[in-house]
Amino acid sequence: MLVREYLTEQIQRLLRETFSLEVEDKDILINVTRPEFDGEYTLVVFPLAGRLRMNPVQAAQSIGEAVKAQLRISDFNVVKGFLNLILDTDLWMEFLGEVTTSSDYGQLASKDSTVMVEFSSPNTNKPLHLGHIRNILLGWSMYEILSAAGYQVIRTQIINDRGIAICKSMLAWQKWGNGKTPESEGTKGDHFVGEFYVRFEKELRKEYLAWQESAHAQEVFDHAAKKDESREDFFARFKNEYFNTASPLGTEARTMLIQWENNEPSVVGLWRQMNQWVYDGFDETYRRLGVKFDHIYYESETYLLGKSIVEDGLQQGYFYKNDDGSVWVNLEENGMDQKILQRKDGTSVYITQDIGTAQQRYDDHGAERMVYVVADEQNYHFDVLFAICRLLEKPYADGMYHLSYGMVELPHGKMKSREGTVVDADDLMNDVRAEALTIALEKGEINDLPEEEREDIVGKIGMAALKYHMIRVQPQKRMVFDPAESVDMQGQTGPYIQNAYVRIKSILRKNEDASNMDFGSYKPSGHEMDILIHLSEYPQEIEKAAENYDPSIIANYAYKLAKLYHKFYNEHRVLSAESPEARDFRLSLSEGVARVIAHSMNLLGIQMPHKM
RNA sequence: GGCCCCGUAGCUCAGCUGGAUAGAGCAACUGACUUCUAAUCAGUAGGUCACAGGUUCGAAUCCUGUCGGGGUCACCA
Numbered sequence A: 001m002l003v004r005e006y007l008t009e010q011i012q013r014l015l016r017e018t019f020s021l022e023v024e025d026k027d028i029l030i031n032v033t034r035p036e037f038d039g040e041y042t043l044v045v046f047p048l049a050g051r052l053r054m055n056p057v058q059a060a061q062s063i064g065e066a067v068k069a070q071l072r073i074s075d076f077n078v079v080k081g082f083l084n085l086i087l088d089t090d091l092w093m094e095f096l097g098e099v100t101t102s103s104d105y106g107q108l109a110s111k112d113s114t115v116m117v118e119f120s121s122p123n124t125n126k127p128l129h130l131g132h133i134r135n136i137l138l139g140w141s142m143y144e145i146l147s148a149a150g151y152q153v154i155r156t157q158i159i160n161d162r163g164i165a166i167c168k169s170m171l172a173w174q175k176w177g178n179g180k181t182p183e184s185e186g187t188k189g190d191h192f193v194g195e196f197y198v199r200f201e202k203e204l205r206k207e208y209l210a211w212q213e214s215a216h217a218q219e220v221f222d223h224a225a226k227k228d229e230s231r232e233d234f235f236a237r238f239k240n241e242y243f244n245t246a247s248p249l250g251t252e253a254r255t256m257l258i259q260w261e262n263n264e265p266s267v268v269g270l271w272r273q274m275n276q277w278v279y280d281g282f283d284e285t286y287r288r289l290g291v292k293f294d295h296i297y298y299e300s301e302t303y304l305l306g307k308s309i310v311e312d313g314l315q316q317g318y319f320y321k322n323d324d325g326s327v328w329v330n331l332e333e334n335g336m337d338q339k340i341l342q343r344k345d346g347t348s349v350y351i352t353q354d355i356g357t358a359q360q361r362y363d364d365h366g367a368e369r370m371v372y373v374v375a376d377e378q379n380y381h382f383d384v385l386f387a388i389c390r391l392l393e394k395p396y397a398d399g400m401y402h403l404s405y406g407m408v409e410l411p412h413g414k415m416k417s418r419e420g421t422v423v424d425a426d427d428l429m430n431d432v433r434a435e436a437l438t439i440a441l442e443k444g445e446i447n448d449l450p451e452e453e454r455e456d457i458v459g460k461i462g463m464a465a466l467k468y469h470m471i472r473v474q475p476q477k478r479m480v481f482d483p484a485e486s487v488d489m490q491g492q493t494g495p496y497i498q499n500a501y502v503r504i505k506s507i508l509r510k511n512e513d514a515s516n517m518d519f520g521s522y523k524p525s526g527h528e529m530d531i532l533i534h535l536s537e538y539p540q541e542i543e544k545a546a547e548n549y550d551p552s553i554i555a556n557y558a559y560k561l562a563k564l565y566h567k568f569y570n571e572h573r574v575l576s577a578e579s580p581e582a583r584d585f586r587l588s589l590s591e592g593v594a595r596v597i598a599h600s601m602n603l604l605g606i607q608m609p610h611k612m
Numbered sequence B: 001g002g003c004c005c006c007g008u009a010g011c012u013c014a015g016c017u018g019g020a021u022a023g024a025g026c027a028a029c030u031g032a033c034u035u036c037u038a039a040u041c042a043g044u045a046g047g048u049c050a051c052a053g054g055u056u057c058g059a060a061u062c063c064u065g066u067c068g069g070g071g072u073c074a075c076c077a
Helices: A003-019 A046-052 A056-070 A089-101 A130-148 A164-176 A189-212 A215-224 A231-244 A248-261 A265-289 A299-315 A350-365 A376-391 A425-443 A451-471 A494-510 A526-536 A538-548 A552-571 A580-603
Strands: A030-032 A041-044 A073-079 A082-087 A114-118 A152-159 A295-298 A327-330 A338-342 A369-375 A400-405
Touching (some): A089 A580, A114 A130, A130 A152, A152 A299, A164 A189, A164 A265, A189 A215, A295 A350, A299 A327, A299 A338, A350 A369, A425 A451, A494 A552, A494 A580, A526 A538
C-alpha cells in the first residue's frame, strides 16, 4: 500500500467517474498537510476548480464529500481551495505492516534500463584529495539511488593514465628516485608517486627562475611582453610556453611522452610500474570510502578509438581540416565555438579520449544513459562533447548527462598543491575517525566492546560525519570546507541520524516478546502520524533524487526522519507504553523507522552502527 | 566582454517542476538525564528570500533587467 499512489490513482478515478473530469497525474497536486491544519494529505483544488466550473471552496467541498464516501478517508476539511484529508487509521496500519515486513520497501519497480555512472576519474600523478571525495560520494550515491529507483547501473571511471603529467613523475623518479619504492619507504603508492610529481614541479620552477636571469629570457621578454607588462606578470603567463620550448626538463619530459607513444619498452615498463603503485594506493582509499567499480576504463586504451572516430568524422564531412593539418569541429550553430580535435602533428587532445570512451562504453554495455560526475569547471567541455556526439548522430548522444558539482574550497580559497593547502583524502578520513573516537570514549557506551568492534563503530561514525557533511549540499553549489573545525557530530549530521537508529536498536534488543504484533484499535498520536506520513513519502523521494540526479534530497529526507523519531522518543515510552496495543504499535513504528533510516543512509554510502 | 552556475537568519544549508503564516542545524541564552543511549529533546532570539520590474486567484519559486560571487571561453588534463 503506497499511500500517495493510492490517493493519486483513486482521486483521478473518482474525478473521472463522479465528476466526468479527465485529468492527468500531474494535475493532481497532493501535498503533505501543513502542521497547523487537520489532516495528513492535502489536495490542492485551485487547478481543478476552473475545470469543474465551481469556485475553489465549492469544488473542494464536493470533492471532499465524494472522497469521503468512496475512498478510505475518514474525514476531510476545506480551507480556501485546500482539501485536507484524514485517512482511515487502518490504512496507515496496513502501510506500516508493509514497511516492517516487506524486504524491499525503498526498492522501486525495475525500469528495465541501463545507466552508466562515471565518477572519481583521477589522474595518476597525485593522491586523492577533498575534491575527489565530493566526486566519489556523489557518484556512489547516484549509483545507489538509481539502483533503488529501478535502473540497472554500471559503475565506472576513466583513468587518465597517459600524457605529460605522468611523464613528469616518471622523469623525476628516474632522476632523483635512487631506486626507491613505496615498499622501501613504507609510503602509500599514490602518495609516493605524488611526491615525485611535486619534486618535478619544484625543480622546474628552480630551472625557470634561473633561466629568467639569462640573456635569452631578456630577449624573449623584450619581444613578447605587452606594453607596460611587468617581468613578473609576463613570466607567470609565459610558464607553459617555456615548458614547451626552452626548458631542458620540459624537453626531457616530452621526449619521454613520445617514447611512450612509440612503445619504447623501458619507458612503458616504468610507466606500468609507477601507475601500479598509484592504483594500489587508490584501491586502499576506495576501500576505506566503501566504493567499488564494475568496469574501469583507461585513457591509454580508448584514445586511439577516439582518434579513429575523429578520422571518420573528418571523412564524412562533420569535421574539417585546417591549413596546418589540425582537425576542428565547428559548433557555432549550437552557440559554441570551434574546437580542436586533433593537433597538427596528429596527436590527440583531451576531448578525444572522451569521444572514444563513450563509444567503447556503449559498445560494451549498451547503456541508454551515461552520467558523468565531474566538477563544474568542465561544464563547457561536456557541452562540447555532447554536441559532438549529437552531430555524429551517435545513438547514445541524447542519454548523456553531466552531473556537475561545485568545487570544494577552503576558508582561504581554492586548494593549491603549490602552496601545500591540498586536503588529502586519507588524512581527512583519519582526522574524522580520531574525532569520532574522542567523542565515543567520552560517552563511554562502547568502551567495553572488543577492540575490533569498537574500531568498526568508530570508523562508521567518522565516515558518516564526513560523508553526510558533503552530500547534504546540493551538487551544483560550491562548498567551503573548514578542515580545522573538522566535521560536526551534532545537529544535522550523519551521527545524529545514526543515533536515532542506535536508539531503536537498543529498544529492540531489550524487547523480549517480539511475537504477534496486535495494534488493536490504537489511534496514533500526532507525532506518530508525522512519522508514518514521512515514511510513506520515501519512494517518491527516491524517484525525485534519481530524476534530478541529486543525492542531497535523500540526505535531507533521512535527517527529517531521524529528527521526527528523536522527537517521538522524547515524548513517548515504547517498552513501557500505556497499553499493549500502544507498545506493539510503537515497536513496529520504530522498526519501520530503523529500516528506512538504514536504507536511505545506505543510498548515501553510510553504514549504521548498532551501538554508539 | 560572451556563455554557464550561485545569492534565503551572524555562519552552514532546506524549501524552487508556482500554493496556506519561509524552515532546520551551528553559534548565543533558558530548561529537561534515579525513567527504552543527552551524539537527544523543549524553549527564547535571529528574515527587505541580493535589488527592480513583469506574469496571476497566488511568486523565495516562473520571465526580464540590474548588482554581487564563482567558473569557463588552452593545440592543459
